[in-house]
Structure formats: C-alpha cells, structure tokens
Amino acid sequence: MxxxxxxxxxxxxxxxxxxxxxxxxxxTAPQFTSLYGEAAFRQALSRSNEDPIPRPLSLYSHVPFCFSPCFYCGCNRVITRDKQRAAVYVEHLNQEISRTAPLVDRDREVIQLHFGGGTPNFLEPSQIGEIIRCLFNRFLPSLSAKRDFSIELDPRTIDADGIAELASYGLNRASLGVQDFDPEVQEAINRRQSIEQTESVLQACRQNGMRSINIDLIYGLPKQTEAGFGTTLDRVIEQRPDRLAIYSYAHLPQLFKAQRQIQSEDLPSPDAKLALLGLAIDKLGAAGYRYIGMDHFALPEDELAKAQDNRQLHRNFMGYTTHAQSDLIGFGVSSISHVGKLYSQNQRDLPNWQQALDSGHLPAFRGIELDxxxxxxxxxxxxxxxxxxxxxxxxxxxxxxxxxxxxxxxxxxxxxxxxxxxxxxxxxxxxxxxxxxxxxxxxxxxxxxxxxxxxxxxxxxxx
Ligand code: SF4
The missing domain is CATH 1.10.10.920 (Arc Repressor Mutant, subunit A)
Structure with missing residues (x-):
C-alpha cells in the first residue's frame, strides 16, 4: 500500500x-436508467435482509436549501430564505423515512448517518433533531464507539448553541465548508466568511465532543493567489482539523448557472492553479497530514488514515469512509442509495420528489443493477x-x-x-x-x- x-x-x-x-x-451516475426505479429499489431492500449476518446500514439525508448562492457551486441546491420551505421538506423527509423503514429488518444497525446538502443547517437544529428521532424510532442506531453520525455545516449560519444542540442528538462528526479566507476571493465567489466565525464553530464542535472534524477548501477559484491561499492554509493548519479536503474548482458555466457570475479573466491560469495545488501539498505534508487519495488529507492518527493502513477504507457518495460493508440508504431529493448490487437515485428536483411522496410512492426514479x-x-x-x-x-x-x-x-x-x-x-x-x-x-x-x-x-x- x-x-x-x-x-x-x-x-x-x-x-x-x-x-x-x-x-x-x-x-457512475450518468449510467443510471429509469429501468431501475421504485420497484427495483423495493426489491433490493427486501433482498438485502436475506444475509445470514445482518449487514449494517449507512443512512444519508439530503437537505437541498441554501440561503445564498456561492458562485462556484455545482451542487443540486435550492436558494431561498423562506424557512417555511424547511418545515414542508422535513415533513416529506419523515414520510419517506416512515415508508422505507418497514422494508428493512429492524436488527440491522445504523453505523453511519450523514446530513449533506445544500446546507443541512438551513434547518433549525430542532428540525434536524426531529429527523434523527424519526430515523431512530424506525432504525436501530449502533451503540459502537465507531459509529459516525456526521453533518456538513456552513459556519456562517450556526453558532455554539446550535452545535451543542446538534451534538445532543448524537451527531459526533462535522465537516465545515471554508474554501478560502482571502476577502477578494470571497467577494468573487459570493461567500463572505470570517476566520473568527469559522474558528469559533470548529472549537464549539470540539467542545461538544465531535471528532474527525473536516474542513473543505477549493483551489482554482477566481482571484486566488499563492499568497492568499497560503495564508488560508496556514490559518486552517493552525486549527489542526483531523481531515482536509482540497477540491479543484471546475469551471463549467454551461452546466451550472451560478458559475456564470464568475468572470473567466479572474480565474487563475492552468499553471497558477497547479501551483496552488503544489502549495497545498507542500504545506499539508510539512504539517504532518497524510494524503489519503482523491483530494483528501488526514492526520495519521485519524480513523481515515488508520483504515487505510488496515485496508478498511471505502469510498461512496459521502466520500471516503471507514464503513465498508454497509448498505447505503439515501433520503431526500436527489439522494442516492446503494443497496446490494443496486444503485438507486431519488427524483432530482423538489416538486417531483414531493409529488412522488404525496402520491404514496417512494421517490426512487432511476438506477442501475451491477452485473x-x-x-x-x-x-x-x-x-x-x-x-x-x-x-x-x-x-x-x-x-x-x-x-x-x-x-x-x-x-x-x-x-x-x-x-x-x-x-x-x-x-x-x-x-x-x-x-x-x-x-x-x-x-x-x-x-x-x-x-x-x-x-x-x-x-x-x-x-
Ligand atoms: S457551496 Fe454549499 S452553501 Fe454554497 S451554494 Fe453550494 S451547496 Fe450551498
């Protein structure tokens, strides 16, 4: 290895x-077809109960809402400030959970739970608590110290009290979006987020017992320079997050409307972009981080690095994970499940996802069965x-x-x-x-x- x-x-x-x-x-997802919709998903769930040793579960909940658009974003998200939409969404999410859970044996432990988005903390902490209660009234939470119950957080819209409340629901890991602290870059990507704000969220996560804290950065953003990105890396390294993901910005304005707000002339040249990656590799290596693969770094004592040493590392829609043998069930608009040999994706836009649930169905609409x-x-x-x-x-x-x-x-x-x-x-x-x-x-x-x-x-x- x-x-x-x-x-x-x-x-x-x-x-x-x-x-x-x-x-x-x-x-990959472009190979999914409508041949594998709701019926295939139901069958796969039913078959997945047949193993003599019950396979553990990973659960994913997607929250599509964000308060404002980051211009680099290529995610499937809905920009709104209307909190009422969150209540309607949670209601539908709970319906989806209640309809799916009876298809899965109750003795299968949930070893991993993840809230992703969009911005999961667009929801009030109490609403996230409501979803977790709904899940664990129907699925069996693992009591293992190794369970990972994690959430992606936007540090701009959560405070220490909110984090304490999330931890009280059992969430024990967090991933914070940062991208770059350089004010000029933040202006160009429409994401203003101070260092102090980010550090106080990270500290609150730690104080509330969250472990394996991750920070996301992006290289190749408009107005990014080696000096500015170098300072960002230094400030982030000072905080010693357990994991870091350093993604490459892919400028595809023909596919992602928000990216049309980014001026091509503000983007670093291909050589300058590569230099930013080189800088990140140098600084993280010097600070003792290990390169895990595909944009991800971790401290050698983090579970991700240890899992790589023991050949227990696995990769799924949530990125790298230590839970190799579980079936993944995704809830929420556009989420993807992987159950046995089947990948199954939910309706990708909000009205269709809600409509499927309102008419008594599961919202799975396309997928593929692996041969x-x-x-x-x-x-x-x-x-x-x-x-x-x-x-x-x-x-x-x-x-x-x-x-x-x-x-x-x-x-x-x-x-x-x-x-x-x-x-x-x-x-x-x-x-x-x-x-x-x-x-x-x-x-x-x-x-x-x-x-x-x-x-x-x-x-x-x-x-
Ligand atoms: S980057 Fe994250 S917070 Fe920003 S618009 Fe995209 S999903 Fe929302």
Missing amino acids: ITSAPRFDAELLRRYDRPGPRYTSYP KDDLLRADLIQQLMCHGEVDIAALEQLHEIRFSHYFAESIERLQPLLDDNLAQLDCNYLRATERGRLLLRNIAMCFDRYLKHEEPRQFSKAI
Missing part, C-alpha cells in the same frame, strides 16, 4: 488534466481509489478471471501511463506510483467500460 506523499510534477499533471469521473460510484463485469470493475476501482493499488491475485480469485486476459484492452489503454511511470503493473499488483497518486482517476478510467468510446465531457477535469 502506498502511504508516502504524492510527487507533485506540474508538467505531468498538465498533460493528464482531462475530464473524468470522481468514482464515488462505479458505474458481474460491473462488480469486478467496481472492486478494482475501489481498491485503486482507497489504497492506490490492486491486489491482482485476490481479484482473480474472487471474480474468477485471469487479469491479463480479461483486462487486455484496459492494459493497452494503461500502457502510456505505465510508460510515464504513473503506475506499475506486475503479476501481483497494479500500483499507482508516487507520481501517479494525484492522477488516480486517470488510472481508474482505463478500466471503466463505459468511457471506452466517448470523451467524458460531463465530468470535471482531473486536476
């Missing part, structure tokens, strides 16, 4: 900077994303294939990456090198059956 720092090579990164999926699932080939490739890509290597013998045995034969075409596609020393392949392992660790998705793309004949324009670039 590779746990050393990734090697930053600007020329190489520039050359391989092409669009590609982030592989929070394989196959044998999908399962094999998903396993391979999962290993690459989480551990930077693939154990070929184990893969051959589990999936009853001969690697070199089955993946002859993929290996051909991989050849230029092997020649560039991004990856190494022998009889035992396919392994990303230190040079290739920042380009994991390029390696994974060689094994993606669905990308073969198309230029994957719908995805963001690798860097």
Whole structure:
C-alpha cells in the first residue's frame, strides 16, 4: 500500500488534466436508467435482509436549501430564505423515512448517518433533531464507539448553541465548508466568511465532543493567489482539523448557472492553479497530514488514515469512509442509495420528489443493477481509489478471471501511463506510483467500460 506523499510534477499533471469521473460510484451516475426505479429499489431492500449476518446500514439525508448562492457551486441546491420551505421538506423527509423503514429488518444497525446538502443547517437544529428521532424510532442506531453520525455545516449560519444542540442528538462528526479566507476571493465567489466565525464553530464542535472534524477548501477559484491561499492554509493548519479536503474548482458555466457570475479573466491560469495545488501539498505534508487519495488529507492518527493502513477504507457518495460493508440508504431529493448490487437515485428536483411522496410512492426514479463485469470493475476501482493499488491475485480469485486476459484492452489503454511511470503493473499488483497518486482517476478510467468510446465531457477535469 502506498502511504508516502504524492510527487507533485506540474508538467505531468498538465498533460493528464482531462475530464473524468470522481468514482464515488462505479458505474457512475450518468449510467443510471429509469429501468431501475421504485420497484427495483423495493426489491433490493427486501433482498438485502436475506444475509445470514445482518449487514449494517449507512443512512444519508439530503437537505437541498441554501440561503445564498456561492458562485462556484455545482451542487443540486435550492436558494431561498423562506424557512417555511424547511418545515414542508422535513415533513416529506419523515414520510419517506416512515415508508422505507418497514422494508428493512429492524436488527440491522445504523453505523453511519450523514446530513449533506445544500446546507443541512438551513434547518433549525430542532428540525434536524426531529429527523434523527424519526430515523431512530424506525432504525436501530449502533451503540459502537465507531459509529459516525456526521453533518456538513456552513459556519456562517450556526453558532455554539446550535452545535451543542446538534451534538445532543448524537451527531459526533462535522465537516465545515471554508474554501478560502482571502476577502477578494470571497467577494468573487459570493461567500463572505470570517476566520473568527469559522474558528469559533470548529472549537464549539470540539467542545461538544465531535471528532474527525473536516474542513473543505477549493483551489482554482477566481482571484486566488499563492499568497492568499497560503495564508488560508496556514490559518486552517493552525486549527489542526483531523481531515482536509482540497477540491479543484471546475469551471463549467454551461452546466451550472451560478458559475456564470464568475468572470473567466479572474480565474487563475492552468499553471497558477497547479501551483496552488503544489502549495497545498507542500504545506499539508510539512504539517504532518497524510494524503489519503482523491483530494483528501488526514492526520495519521485519524480513523481515515488508520483504515487505510488496515485496508478498511471505502469510498461512496459521502466520500471516503471507514464503513465498508454497509448498505447505503439515501433520503431526500436527489439522494442516492446503494443497496446490494443496486444503485438507486431519488427524483432530482423538489416538486417531483414531493409529488412522488404525496402520491404514496417512494421517490426512487432511476438506477442501475451491477452485473458481474460491473462488480469486478467496481472492486478494482475501489481498491485503486482507497489504497492506490490492486491486489491482482485476490481479484482473480474472487471474480474468477485471469487479469491479463480479461483486462487486455484496459492494459493497452494503461500502457502510456505505465510508460510515464504513473503506475506499475506486475503479476501481483497494479500500483499507482508516487507520481501517479494525484492522477488516480486517470488510472481508474482505463478500466471503466463505459468511457471506452466517448470523451467524458460531463465530468470535471482531473486536476
Ligand atoms: S457551496 Fe454549499 S452553501 Fe454554497 S451554494 Fe453550494 S451547496 Fe450551498
């Protein structure tokens, strides 16, 4: 397993900077079809109860609302200041939970719960408490110290009392959105958030027993400079969050309306953007953070780093997680479930999601059931994303294939990456090198059956 720092090579990164999926699932969401709607989801839930040892559950609740638009945002969210909409949403969410729970055996423990968005704390803490009560009146919460009950927080709209209340409902992890503290960048992205505000939220999370606190930053934003981003990194590192995600800004104004507010001339050049990434890698490495993979860093004592050491790391729609063997059930508009071999997505816009619930249905509307080939490739890509290597013998045995034969075409596609020393392949392992660790998705793309004949324009670039 590779746990050393990734090697930053600007020329190489520039050359391989092409669009590609982030592989929070394989196959990726564009492959989902309406052939797998509500009936398929119900069947998958029912089948998932049949394991002799009950499989644990991960639950996800999506809250789509935000008070104001951040101009870089590519999320599925609804901008509003009307708090009344939150009450209607919670009511529908509770309906969805009540309708789904009877399809799942009661003895299956919930080991992971996550609130994502949008802005989950658009809801009042008491409303989040109401959802958690609704969930745990119907699902069995794990009592393990390892359970992760987490929430994404916008530090601009929560205070210490709110955090204390959230912790009292059992939430024990938080992820804070920051992006950049530079006032000029904040102006250009329409997200004004002071350092003091962010630090006081982070401290309140700690004081209330939350662990594995994460901070999100973005590089490649308008008006971003090395000096400004360097200061942001220094201030964040001073606070010693357990985890950091440093995402690349993907400017796709043709897809995301809010991004049309960003002036192209304010964006850093490709070279300047790469320099920002190099700066983040240097500073985080020097501060003792370990690169986990795909934009994520963690302190070596954090559970994410330990899970990587023990080969227990897993990747799903919530990012990296330590809960590998659970079924994921998503609630709320646009959320995605992964139950057994089925990926299933809820209606993606609010009126359709609500309408499905009002008419007595579950709002699942599209998905995909993984066949044998999908399962094999998903396993391979999962290993690459989480551990930077693939154990070929184990893969051959589990999936009853001969690697070199089955993946002859993929290996051909991989050849230029092997020649560039991004990856190494022998009889035992396919392994990303230190040079290739920042380009994991390029390696994974060689094994993606669905990308073969198309230029994957719908995805963001690798860097
Ligand atoms: S970045 Fe987060 S807070 Fe900002 S608009 Fe998007 S979802 Fe909302």
